[in-house]
Amino acid sequence: MQKAAIEKNNEMIAAQLTPVGRETVQDRVYSELRRALIGGLFEPSQVLTIRGLADALVTSTMPVREALGRLITEKALEALPNRSVRVPPITLERIDDLLRARSLIEGEAIALAATRMNPRQIASVEAMLGEWDEMRALKHKKDIDREATLNQSFHFEIYRCCGSAVLIPMIESLWLQSGPCIRVAIYAFSDAGEVDTAHYHRSIVAALSRQDAQAAREALVADISRPFAFLRDKLQSTSKEG
Amino acid sequence: MQKAAIEKNNEMIAAQLTPVGRETVQDRVYSELRRALIGGLFEPSQVLTIRGLADALVTSTMPVREALGRLITEKALEALPNRSVRVPPITLERIDDLLRARSLIEGEAIALAATRMNPRQIASVEAMLGEWDEMRALKHKKDIDREATLNQSFHFEIYRCCGSAVLIPMIESLWLQSGPCIRVAIYAFSDAGEVDTAHYHRSIVAALSRQDAQAAREALVADISRPFAFLRDKLQSTSKEG
DNA sequence: TCAAAGCAAGCGTGATCACAAATCAAATCA
DNA sequence: TGATTTGATTTGTGATCACGCTTGCTTTGA
Numbered sequence: 001m002q003k004a005a006i007e008k009n010n011e012m013i014a015a016q017l018t019p020v021g022r023e024t025v026q027d028r029v030y031s032e033l034r035r036a037l038i039g040g041l042f043e044p045s046q047v048l049t050i051r052g053l054a055d056a057l058v059t060s061t062m063p064v065r066e067a068l069g070r071l072i073t074e075k076a077l078e079a080l081p082n083r084s085v086r087v088p089p090i091t092l093e094r095i096d097d098l099l100r101a102r103s104l105i106e107g108e109a110i111a112l113a114a115t116r117m118n119p120r121q122i123a124s125v126e127a128m129l130g131e132w133d134e135m136r137a138l139k140h141k142k143d144i145d146r147e148a149t150l151n152q153s154f155h156f157e158i159y160r161c162c163g164s165a166v167l168i169p170m171i172e173s174l175w176l177q178s179g180p181c182i183r184v185a186i187y188a189f190s191d192a193g194e195v196d197t198a199h200y201h202r203s204i205v206a207a208l209s210r211q212d213a214q215a216a217r218e219a220l221v222a223d224i225s226r227p228f229a230f231l232r233d234k235l236q237s238t239s240k241e242g
Numbered sequence: 243m244q245k246a247a248i249e250k251n252n253e254m255i256a257a258q259l260t261p262v263g264r265e266t267v268q269d270r271v272y273s274e275l276r277r278a279l280i281g282g283l284f285e286p287s288q289v290l291t292i293r294g295l296a297d298a299l300v301t302s303t304m305p306v307r308e309a310l311g312r313l314i315t316e317k318a319l320e321a322l323p324n325r326s327v328r329v330p331p332i333t334l335e336r337i338d339d340l341l342r343a344r345s346l347i348e349g350e351a352i353a354l355a356a357t358r359m360n361p362r363q364i365a366s367v368e369a370m371l372g373e374w375d376e377m378r379a380l381k382h383k384k385d386i387d388r389e390a391t392l393n394q395s396f397h398f399e400i401y402r403c404c405g406s407a408v409l410i411p412m413i414e415s416l417w418l419q420s421g422p423c424i425r426v427a428i429y430a431f432s433d434a435g436e437v438d439t440a441h442y443h444r445s446i447v448a449a450l451s452r453q454d455a456q457a458a459r460e461a462l463v464a465d466i467s468r469p470f471a472f473l474r475d476k477l478q479s480t481s482k483e484g
Numbered sequence: 485t486c487a488a489a490g491c492a493a494g495c496g497t498g499a500t501c502a503c504a505a506a507t508c509a510a511a512t513c514a
Numbered sequence: 515t516g517a518t519t520t521g522a523t524t525t526g527t528g529a530t531c532a533c534g535c536t537t538g539c540t541t542t543g544a
Binding site: 264 | 524526527
Binding site: 022049050051061065082083084085 | 494495496497505
């Protein structure tokens with residue numbers, strides 16, 4: 001019986017190769033649409049069609065319609081009575097509603113994380129802060145996409161430490177819902193002049209490293225409130241004009 | 243121009259007829275699976291197949307697969323790496339996780355509702371309490387399904403008053419996730435002898451009627467903690483035996 | 485000239501088929 | 515006898531087609 005030898009050979013092969021994964025087309029479509037939504041590539045109130053997306057993503061309609069259905073159930077998209085689907089429009093009530101929910105849930109997640117993060121994990125998110133500064137130093141403005149991605153990684157790296165398999169998907173859903181709104185605010189930001197966003201993130205990391213759950217929660221709420229407050233003002237002024 | 247006459251005739255017709263609705267097969271399948279999940283008709287860890295459900299619901303596979311996909315994204319079902327889908331199993335961590343999330347979010351919802359409910363709405367949920375007592379008086383035990391339905395109506399009637407279009411879908415998702423777990427506990431309840439559940443609901447209504455948000459939150463948390471705590475003890479004792 | 489009817493293109497929905505992966509059972513070999 | 519392999523059945527996934535609804539434009543009639 002050369003069972004052991006075969007086993008060893010397989011292990012050698014396994015060490016060289018990297019798993020190819022079994023992602024379905026539907027999963028890729030779903031991920032791509034999520035990315036687009038969080039990244040603000042779609043405008044609020046924009047209507048999406050199955051065939052149009054299928055053409056753009058170079059697949060058939062089948063994976064797209066299932067991905068759209070999933071995004072509708074998590075309120076990232078909206079099903080109109082006409083049976084067409086669109087990106088939810090921005091309203092003042094919705095902005096306040098989203099901010100309240102995010103403060104509540106992400107606040108709880110970071111408070112939990114503050115009591116559970118080990119030094120290794122804290123060092124990891126602290127390192128992201130440095131990477132951030134480098135990027136900012138190099139190209140004074142621009143590259144909003146890269147900054148947004150980094151911001152997302154920063155937040156979820158922390159949230160993952162809260163140890164809740166229930167809260168994290170909810171937070172993802174909230175980011176999905178607020179993505180299109182936030183992006184509108186961010187773009188307006190970069191026109192209106194930069195604000196020191198790094199300051200908030202430093203406060204968060206500082207609170208985490210001394211395991212101060214309450215301070216972490218407050219710093220986080222201040223961080224996520226910023227774009228919402230900006231968007232709120234912008235919306236109110238435009239509605240006055242109209 | 244007999245426009246006014248035509249208009250009047252149309253109104254008369256509309257008064258007689260009731261809208262026929264435009265629910266798709268997929269929607270019906272989704273609702274039915276939701277009902278089954280919250281009602282605990284499926285056991286934890288039970289595997290569901292598309293064709294099996296399609297046969298049981300007397301449709302084709304298409305509406306079922308889309309409904310399953312939607313339920314998977316809201317974590318009401320679980321996609322295994324084998325690509326089969328099952329009802330999520332019960333674990334101690336999951337129970338604590340769900341209870342924490344529900345206390346947080348439903349607690350916030352009821353606190354908001356406490357400040358916003360008008361006398362009309364309060365009277366409505368108070369009336370449900372009476373209906374409850376009647377049912378309980380008639381058939382001493384039994385009819386758990388009816389009681390569960392009433393309980394669900396009671397809670398969501400309150401939550402709807404919180405005025406948040408973001409929180410309510412999240413609460414629905416949480417009920418969906420905890421449905422199978424809760425049902426296991428409820429059935430064990432009715433064996434172990436009834437507890438006075440009406441007491442908690444009276445406390446909730448009392449707090450709401452004097453607009454005491456904090457008391458309402460505490461009464462609610464006590465109410466939803468009960469089956470979770472019971473289930474928790476049951477799980478711990480069985481794991482000791484095994 | 486303008487509103488209403490009619491028509492055509494586009495869309496979502498559901499059914500069916502083809503294919504590949506997984507599962508289970510019988511058959512095979514050591 | 516017990517582990518392995520082989521083959522048949524079942525399952526999920528994706529593509530395609532047919533049907534009915536919606537929408538926008540043209541045409542018709544007053």
